[in-house]
Amino acid sequence: MAASLYEMLGVTPDASPAEIKRAYYNLIRKHPPEKEPERYRLINEAWSVLSNEESRRSYDETSLYGDEVEALMDAARRAEEEENWATAVQKLKMALALTPTADYILNRLALVYAYDNRFPEAVKSLEKLTTRVPTVPVYWSNLGEIFLRQADWQSENGQEKEKTPSLEKGRAAFETAYRLEPYNQKHLLGVSRCYKAEKNYPQAIAYARRAITADGEVDYSDFDTLFEIAFLHVLTDDWDGLQKVVGEINSVTPSDPEIRGYVASRFARLASELFGAGGYSDAARIGIHALTFQDASARAELEKMVTFYRYVAGANEEMGAFSGDQRLPVPLRYFAYLSYMKAVDEPLEDHDDEFQEAWTNFLRGDGDHRLALLILRMEYPHLYWLQDNVYDKLAEQLKLDLRQGPDPMGDGFRPLNMAEDSAPQRTITKPPVAKPPVARPVTGPTLRESRATLPNNLTRPPNQGLALPFAGGVLGFFMGAVFATPLGGAGVVITGIIGAWIGVSLGKWLRRIVGG
Amino acid sequence: MAKFSIGMDLGTSTSEVAVYRNDRYEALLDPRTQSAIVPSLVAVSAAGELLVGQEALSRVDQPGFGVREVKRLMGTDATVSLRGETYRPEEVSALILRKLKHVAEVSLGESVSDVVITVPANFPDQAKAATHNAAQIAGLNALRLINEPTAAAMAFGVKNLEREEQLVVFDFGGGTLDVTTLEMVSGIMDVKSSFGDTKLGGKDFDDRMIDLILRKFHATGARTDHLSDVRRELKAFAESAKKDLSTRREAEISVARFGQKGGEMVNLEVRITREEYEDEIASLLDRARTVLKTALQSGKLRPSSIGRILLVGGTTYIPAVRDLVSEAFGKPGSTEIHPDLAVAYGASVQAAIIQDLISSETGLIVADIAPIGIGIDIMSDVGGQRMLMYEPLLMPNQKIPVMVERDYSLMSADQRELEIEILQDPTGKAKLATDAVKTDIIGRITDIPPNQSGNPHPLKVAFSYDLNGMIRLRAWIPGLDKSLDIGVAATASRMSDEQKAQASDRIDEIWKSSPYSRQFESLIRKGERLVGEKGDEAKPISESLIELKSALAEGNESRIETAGGMLADAIFDLEG
């Protein structure tokens, strides 16, 4: 580093404010702007930092202990990478002891506490920080994140989170962040996530909607939020709402097949998760939406999956009437039932034998096989389809022509005008048979290129931040560092955060459906 | 070393020129009016003569023949028309500066070129560039542009070097209100903050007076048509009524055959009391109060810590304005430095500092600031969305000069072009690019080759703000021959050298039609006639004719004056 600011003013670091002031004016007299503009400029830079009590203190701390603090921060970072939270906490506390006013370290400490599920400490640190510097939005949103995580953690550990007041506080923190930064959609999404965690879905949707327009336009960069809204509509069984959002997603999704493929894969994955949770017709509906986005070349596999979901959804509905249908011999009913269970991947012990046994019993039993097959084909087409090659073979032997039966695909599932349908409820715990297509990375929204530059805070040398004459400059640099480490994962991109969050809460939501 | 230094206050309504010599400043008087106050008016007479200053007053409000308040147009693309010809605001301002140059040269008997010119603290960058150009067009060398309120404070400071106190300059002129806080310590004027309203001035007080007069006139049942013409016609009457009310309790306005009533032309006869007028201007006074409050906040000053409030500018003569100042500070404002002349005085002090007439060891030193924040727009990741953000490079009230260098990067490896616009942030609170004020000073880099490494190219930005308040911004991609260079100090100075030279010739041409130049025309004609008639006998005449013509061509007023006198003497000698 160049000469210290104190040297620039010709005083010692323990100089009193009055001494500094006197030195400043003497120096200006010696190096006036007219004669030595460059020297004069440097004197003023030093003065602007040292004349203000706050910026002087933070300069002192940084310049005195800068190297040590940096080393401690490095150590903390390594400990964090190894998820060695206790060490990270210790290092950060040591750094804070040296530079108690370094807001970014306190923020970091709060995040580490949160990763370690030490929520009271995390909250306390951030409350201290937001009291000290109430105008930095990221501290408020981090506070909100911590309340969210805490609620999550509590409910995973058996405490009902909608009853804990922390979500209300979380909302308030996000709201404050939003007031400070009304153009940052993340804060509104934070409020939305709190509401979602409180199972107040209508409010969650309302805030997510506001988030979309926070930057003044709805475009493909809002995809994640729109997708989240779609999901919230699924949670509330609001199929019209879902339909509308899918339409919106469609209209903002660019024609680039790779991007559309990605959107399709997101829907497909959601469908498969719903299927796994027993929401067969939901899975079918969402799967159909996935098809809207998939282009012809990669469509076949996805279509196969959706068709399967639709058959299972149909079969699931037929199941009720079917299992009590006295016109059909018990072994046939049992055989069809086993086939259904296999399709939804219910764990079956010795199922091969059981299949064999049921089928043989049916063939051996008396009663009209032709009639039974006919009823199965005509009234339970989806169940029929689940084992159609077995039934078809028998029909052929019996010289029975079943080709004129109802089309199992005539089930009313349409991409853009779906019939009303009640969601089936069954206890299923395993993931689905069909695998969704692998998600491809987004190529990224196209932006106005001539509006040029993205700040490269991380590559800005720290010295420069410190040498800036204004507290704002110093703060700006540290905030850059904070932004690069948002709570909720290493990813800077929001996709990562939402993705992880859906992943986490889906499990719980599945239990909700599954648990009835 | 110069023997004297010149400062000029190029105001919205009035302009002044002052000289600093022999350790003191004084205002220079217009030889015609013997007044130091030169109205900022330019007009053309029916005979095609150029009229500048007081003599333009009778013509200026005739549509198409005169220009008022051209300062408000400085830095814009607006043009004004004078007798069918269009002029840029720079050219009209150049005529006023030319007039001030003339005043100075006649009073000093020396030619004048190096001057300091003042500009409002919150003047936009383009307007500063335009002022610089106007000086050049007028044949002046602008040593420095300085902030008006700072200049006013210097006029006080140079006389009170020993004083240690906080002071406020309350500069309420024809077009703008500026409140500046300073601290004086051992002969140094440390400017802390400056805050203002660039659209609040005496002009608005005139408009309110016009409203009031018209309302009273219409209340008598009289009618007027073509409101804009009517208002224009009333302007001079309204301004003088406003001034009357500063010293009297009542003003009378009478204009012959101003409107109609019952199909007949009627005179306007209106009386206005000070109370009525104060009611009318209440909202303007409120705005002034708000500016004052904000200014004190941004200077982090409590009214009680202020030792002195300097009243500057013609609008501070209004008693209600003085009252609001005393109320805010608990003590009356001071007029110990002439409110109309303080700015010009201070400009001459600054010129004296630059020209070493004031010693830097013992004399006044000024640490001035940039009142408005300056930055650029950058694309930034905000909560997962890319947004155009305001990136400050200079905070409001930061000491000048300033130089910063920052590192950025392009958005993608294959970005082909970029654009940077210089933005202003008067309050220091802008976050989004749209919170800031556009300057239309824009630079581009195009045809950027894709970065083979797959990473976006880095971008370096260097910004400077010099003592003139001129900005310059350079940006370049290291390792590539790709850069941009913008700002008033660089390419965007609005007029090319050629344009300026043309304007300069044009101004010279018009200036020759001013009564001052024309007064020599008949003298020259007579002298030439005598030379033709008397031959060798008229040699002194032909010599002084040559001298006068070359002085006229040069535009050197003091030489013109001397040569004109010589010619007159020679003619007198020959004929007498």
Ligand SMILES: Nc1ncnc2c1ncn2[C@@H]1O[C@H](COP(=O)(O)OP(=O)(O)OP(=O)(O)O)[C@@H](O)[C@H]1O
């Ligand atoms: N006695 C007075 N009472 C009221 N107003 C006055 C008086 N004398 C001058 N003014 C007004 O003051 C204004 C001119 O003030 P001044 O000459 O200080 O402004 P300026 O320097 O031309 O403008 P600016 O500094 O805003 O560019 C005019 O509007 C004029 O009418």
Ligand SMILES: [Mg+2]
């Ligand atoms: Mg003025």
